[in-house]
Amino acid sequence: MSPIPVKRTFELLHKWAGTVGHVPIIDLMAAGGDSPWKILVSTMLSARTKDSTTAKASMKLFSVADTPEKTAKLSVAKLEKLIYPVGFYKTKAQNLHELAKIVLEKYIGKVPGTVEELTTLPGVGIKTASLVYIKAFDGYDICVDTHVHRISNMWELVRTDTPEKTRIELKKVIPQKYWKEINQYIVTLGQTVCRPVKHECDKCPLSRICPASQI
Ligand code: SF4
Structure with missing residues (x-):
């Protein structure tokens, strides 16, 4: 399976984040x-x-x-x-x-x-x-916590074994204009529909494009 398409992912997450009612x-x-x-x-x-x-x-x-x-x-x-x-x-x-x-x-x-x-x-x-x-x-960087590390590997954007390596590799595949928002979107996803122990793909805005989707 191919990595998740970045532009479409951010479009869908942007719309979804406005409806989910959960802001870190x-x-x-x-x-x-x-x-x-x-x-x-x-x-x-x-x-x-x-x-x-x-x-x-x-x-x-x-x-x-x-x-x-x-x-x-x-x-x-x-x-x-x-x-x-x-x-x-x-x-x-x-x-x-x-x-x-x-x-x-x-x-x-x-x-x-x-x-x-x-x-x-x-x-x-x-x-x-x-x-x-x-x-x-208001600086440009990618903040990688456990959710960003786990989910960006699941999306096959990177293949890394530490958050530090994920930060470096993500910067190569994610356009800079998305860097600031990636943490908020993925943390929200990781705390709601895509928890480490339970993926609720049927409720996820990315179910049709995610390489790890169970639908
Ligand atoms: S489709 Fe499923 S596995 Fe993929 S991000 Fe959404 S909840 Fe996680």
Whole structure:
């Protein structure tokens, strides 16, 4: 079977995304004009955590500290309490504390705006850096999480064994104009009709063109 046709896929996903009523938390924040700092922090909190839990923890944290200045003044123990029960909350609280200090001291309070600089920050891997670059700085990149890695391999767009390799290979086959939106569309697909354990192809907008369709 051939890889999924890219242009048609994005046309169908674009129409479908408007009807599904599910928008990932970071996309909602970006659309609402939240600051790069808040987008960075919520993206860090969202790792291995459900969107609904990330949203509640972010609200609780931002009601007390929504800037690097305010965050740096909080103890790690206080940060742990504010972000609980996100996954790995103890490690994330420690990283947040260090992150706030570094942003204040090295970047005079402003979140750096390149993927390279972002990945030097504590707790910020390539996936987080890429998403923050796209959502907070309107940059062009492809953010590859587990859904994007899994589904783009299923679509036969790439044949890769790590998200890092998927990011590099996807950039060769996806036109740049789609880079910013691919994460939102595929994450929404991966959290709804194309979950890892259950593919509801009968409800999927791509059932007629997907190489893995069970219809
Ligand atoms: S057609 Fe099925 S396998 Fe393909 S993306 Fe949709 S739900 Fe997933």
